[in-house]
Amino acid sequence: xxxxxxxxxxxxxxxxxxxxxxxxxxxxxxxxxxxxxxxxxxxxxxxxxxxxxxxxxxxxxxxxxxxxxxxxxxxxxxxxxxxxxxxxxxxxxxxxxxxxxxxxxxxxxxxxxxxxxxxxxxxxxxxxxxxxxxxxxxxxxxxxxxxxxxxxxxxxxxxxxxxxxxxxxxxxxxxxxxxxxxxxxxxxxxxxxxxxxxxxxxxxxxxxxxxxxxxxxxxxxxxxxxxxxxxx
Amino acid sequence: xxxxxxxxxxxxxxxxxxxxxxxxxxxxxxxxxxxxxxxxxxxxxxxxxxxxxxxxxxxxxxxxxxxxxxxxxxxxxxxxxxxxxxxxxxxxxxxxxxxxxxxxxxxxxxxxxxxxxxxxxxx
Amino acid sequence: xxxxxxxxxxxxxxxxxxxxxxxxxxxxxxxxxxxxxxxxxxxxxxxxxxxxxxxxxxxxxxxxxxxxxxxxxxxxxxxxxxxxxxxxxxxxxxxxxxxxxxxxxxxxxxxxxxxxxxxxxxxxxxxxxxxxxxxxxxxxxxxxxxxxxxxxxxxxxxxxxxxxxxxxxxxxxxxxxxxxxxxxxxxxxxxxxxxxxxxxxxxxxxxxxxxxxxxxxxxxxxxxxxxxxxxxxxxxxxxxxxxxxxxxxxxxx
Numbered sequence: 001x002x003x004x005x006x007x008x009x010x011x012x013x014x015x016x017x018x019x020x021x022x023x024x025x026x027x028x029x030x031x032x033x034x035x036x037x038x039x040x041x042x043x044x045x046x047x048x049x050x051x052x053x054x055x056x057x058x059x060x061x062x063x064x065x066x067x068x069x070x071x072x073x074x075x076x077x078x079x080x081x082x083x084x085x086x087x088x089x090x091x092x093x094x095x096x097x098x099x100x101x102x103x104x105x106x107x108x109x110x111x112x113x114x115x116x117x118x119x120x121x122x123x124x125x126x127x128x129x130x131x132x133x134x135x136x137x138x139x140x141x142x143x144x145x146x147x148x149x150x151x152x153x154x155x156x157x158x159x160x161x162x163x164x165x166x167x168x169x170x171x172x173x174x175x176x177x178x179x180x181x182x183x184x185x186x187x188x189x190x191x192x193x194x195x196x197x198x199x200x201x202x203x204x205x206x207x208x209x210x211x212x213x214x215x216x217x218x219x220x221x222x223x224x225x226x227x228x229x230x231x232x
Numbered sequence: 233x234x235x236x237x238x239x240x241x242x243x244x245x246x247x248x249x250x251x252x253x254x255x256x257x258x259x260x261x262x263x264x265x266x267x268x269x270x271x272x273x274x275x276x277x278x279x280x281x282x283x284x285x286x287x288x289x290x291x292x293x294x295x296x297x298x299x300x301x302x303x304x305x306x307x308x309x310x311x312x313x314x315x316x317x318x319x320x321x322x323x324x325x326x327x328x329x330x331x332x333x334x335x336x337x338x339x340x341x342x343x344x345x346x347x348x349x350x351x352x353x354x355x
Numbered sequence: 356x357x358x359x360x361x362x363x364x365x366x367x368x369x370x371x372x373x374x375x376x377x378x379x380x381x382x383x384x385x386x387x388x389x390x391x392x393x394x395x396x397x398x399x400x401x402x403x404x405x406x407x408x409x410x411x412x413x414x415x416x417x418x419x420x421x422x423x424x425x426x427x428x429x430x431x432x433x434x435x436x437x438x439x440x441x442x443x444x445x446x447x448x449x450x451x452x453x454x455x456x457x458x459x460x461x462x463x464x465x466x467x468x469x470x471x472x473x474x475x476x477x478x479x480x481x482x483x484x485x486x487x488x489x490x491x492x493x494x495x496x497x498x499x500x501x502x503x504x505x506x507x508x509x510x511x512x513x514x515x516x517x518x519x520x521x522x523x524x525x526x527x528x529x530x531x532x533x534x535x536x537x538x539x540x541x542x543x544x545x546x547x548x549x550x551x552x553x554x555x556x557x558x559x560x561x562x563x564x565x566x567x568x569x570x571x572x573x574x575x576x577x578x579x580x581x582x583x584x585x586x587x588x589x590x591x592x593x594x595x596x597x598x599x600x601x602x603x604x605x606x607x608x
Contacts, residue, residue, distance in 0.1 A: 032279055051443045055603055070356075074445035084439035086432070088370060100359050101444050164277070171274050192243055192278045212242040212282070221239035 004029050004064055004148050004179045005050060011058030012045050012203075019045040021203040022059065029147070030176040032193055034222070035183040037200035038230055043183040044081065046200070047150045050181075051078045064147060074103065077146035081153045083133045087126040091119055091136055098140050110143035113169065131158055138166055142173045149173075149180040155189060167193050188223040197222045199229060235276040243278060247286035249320075250276075255295055255306055256317035266296065266304040356446045360454035365461075367432065371424045372462065376469045379413040383473035386410035387480025410477065414470055421466045425459045425523070430530050433601065448602045452527070452594070459523045460516065510583065517586040524593035531600040554589070 005027040012020040020042045027033055035043050048054045049061050052068035063072040085094055091114060098105045114121060117135050125133055138154060151170075155163045163186075170180055171193060184190055191197075191211060199207040206229065214222050237246050254260045266272070269287065273280040287304055290296040294312055298304045307313065332342045389406045392399050432441055433451065441451060478484045500508065529547060536543040 030281070053439070053442055070445045070447050073443055076443075078439075078443045080436075080439040082436045082439060084436050086367065086437055086440075088367070097363065100363075101356070101446070167277060168274055171270075171277070171280065174270075174273075174280055192237060192276070192282075195279050195281050211279075212244060212285070215240065215242040219240050224239055 002029055003027065005181070006062045006065075007046070007059070008062075009059035010046075010049065010056055010061050012042075012049060012054060013057045019203055020049075023200075023203070023205055025198065025205055025208065027148075027179050027181065027196075029179050031195040032170065032174065032180045032182065033196045033198060034187065034190055034194040035181055035198050035200060036185075036187055036222070036226060038185075040202075041200045042203040043200055044152055045203075047078070047152050047181070047183060050148070050150055051076060075147040077102075077141050077144040077149045079138060079141040079149070079151045079154055081156070083125075083130075083137060085125050085133065085137060085140075088124065090122050090124050092121040094125065094136065094140060095121075098144070102144050104145040105140075106143050106145055109173075110139055113139040113143065117165070131162060134158060135162065135166075138169065142169050145175075145178075147178055149178065151180065151182045153184055154182060155184060155186055163189055187226050188221070191222050194222070199226065201230070235278075244282045244285040244289065247276065247278065247283065248289050251286060251290060252295060252316055252320060256313055256320060260306050262306050262310060262313060263308045264306045265302075266306065268303060356444075357450050357454055357457075360446060360450055361458050364428075364454055364458035368424050368428050368458065368462065372421050372466075375417055375420045375424075376466070379410070379417045380469065380473050380476065382406075382410040382413045383476040384480060387477040390477065390481035390483070410473075414473065417466055417470060421462055425455075425462060426526050426530070429455055429527055434530060434534050442601070448598055452598055452601065455527070456520065456523060456594075460519060463519050510579065513583055514586065517583065517590060521586060521590050521593065524590060524597060528593045528597045528600075531597050535600045535604050 003026055005025070007023045007025040010020055010023040010025075011018070023042075023046065025046075035046065037043050045054065049056060050063060050068060052073060061068065063076060066072055089097065095105075095107060095110050095114075098110070099107055111121070114136070117139070119128075119132060119136060119139075125136065128136070134157065138151075141149065141151070149170075154170075155166050158166065167190065170182070174180070182190060182194070194211050196208065196210050197214060198205060211222055214220075214225055218225060220228075235250065237243050251260075251266075260266060266287070267275070269280050269283045272278075272287075273283045276283070287296060287298075291298060291304075293316070294309070295307055295316055296304050297307060329342065332345075337345065386406050386409070389403045393403050394400060431437055433455075442448075444451075475484075529544075532547070533540050533543050
């Protein structure tokens with residue numbers, strides 16, 4: 001058991017707004033963690049800081065003990081909210097691309113998932129529906145044997161059956177050496193899959209507990225607690 | 233298997249209940265090999281660590297034992313299973329009686345109701 | 356990783372650029388063959404004229420089109436949604452930027468070569484070159500290069516590469532910085548033009564200081580190399596600006 005992600009007084013300020021105001025967070029390996037909070041609470045900012053897409057304005061963030069860099073990117077698998085895959089590529093070319101740049105990419109696992117989800121390897125991404133594109137992106141992300149998976153709203157725009165498949169895929173690829181951080185609004189759907197829940201409110205961590213502890217000590221589910229805590 | 237979970241209790245305790253039910257009802261007969269943690273997790277749509285915790289709890293209760301490389305097995309101690317069945321049955325019965333009391337039925341009415349239903353069931 | 360990035364660059368840009376060049380080459384073949392009949396009859400002459408115009412247009416299209424494809428690809432690949440993929444790869448921002456710059460330079464050379472090739476095809480197929488022998492071409496080239504010494508040609512080469520690079524980086528920097536100042540884009544562009552003009556005037560003043568006369572008479576002397584140095588300083592400044600904007604941008608969109 002070791003620490004895969006650590007934030008110490010992490011701050012990110014834009015000119016007009018402070019997105020993160022001092023986040024302290026530690027994630028251990030072998031956990032599936034939910035990053036939960038309303039829109040604008042800083043979830044995406046935190047994830048982007050971990051990928052190196054943004055640089056902190058205060059404090060620090062460490063992946064496996066190191067600052068975000070090309071080396072940490074090699075062990076971090078990021079699923080963005082948008083479709084980031086070039087539309088001109090085919091599924092096969094996308095797999096080639098991932099295999100080229102990521103040493104931990106498991107081609108066979110990817111092809112298996114593509115088959116199972118009934119996607120065509122030779123189909124261009126441009127001709128795929130939004131749902132298919134999201135599935136492909138998820139497949140590519142989970143087919144890597146990374147140490148840290150950062151999933152930004154992985155189940156937001158898909159139908160319930162796909163949602164189930166996505167959660168099952170996360171469980172299938174679970175490993176004791178890896179950690180999955182899922183940022184989402186749809187708490188009820190993912191709760192059973194989570195080890196720990198992190199509540200983020202207006203740029204700081206309100207709560208970081210195991211799902212079991214939340215249920216035991218408060219007698220309610222994480223979803224119910226969330227609704228209470230973030231009620232209007 | 234019916235994998236629905238309530239909101240007010242930790243999932244691992246509910247998993248324990250589900251698995252205990254499976255064992256006492258014979259779905260997992262004595263001595264049978266339980267599916268691997270990963271398989272159970274996938275089936276139930278639940279975190280593998282949670283499954284692990286539930287299985288450890290069952291081991292602690294003596295309903296299940298593990299052989300290091302071979303996996304986890306249901307105990308062959310039929311008496312132990314019988315006692316677990318009794319415990320579960322008692323718990324459920326208490327819940328039932330409590331519900332009847334809240335409806336306003338007293339003991340005699342409840343027993344009468346049960347007799348009447350038993351007749352239906354056997355017919 | 357730089358090699359892999361460049362391979363990806365060529366694949367992504369070649370999809371559009373190569374067919375464009377292909378069309379130009381095809382038209383050059385057609386034009387070359389049509390040119391044989393340039394004085395067959397009034398109507399045919401006119402048709403040949405049109406074909407020639409088409410070919411000429413395709414050359415222009417390649418020159419502009421290749422550049423447009425490269426610029427559009429930069430914008431889309433690093434500053435658009437694809438940026439979420441590209442900028443989280445296990446590569447440095449330097450590698451991302453340099454791969455695009457080097458690929459662009461290779462494309463400029465390739466486009467120039469293909470344009471020359473197409474012109475050659477027109478000449479060869481129309482029969483205009485029938486009296487020319489391969490040896491003649493070699494001789495002509497050798498004579499051209501002998502007019503000046505090696506340092507001159509090195510100077511020219513560095514100048515051409517520097518100029519192509521600066522133009523490319525100018526666009527890269529503009530795209531990237533204007534996105535950084537997305538909310539005040541108009542203001543940014545006004546500022547950029549002002550700075551650009553100021554830089555040009557600065558360069559002009561430096562030249563004057565160094566003594567303009569010397570520039571024209573002695574190419575082996577120190578002063579023209581000053582111009583080259585300015586060119587490469589501009590390159591460096593633009594590169595650093597673009598790199599910094601990519602690495603430390605306040606937001607990605």
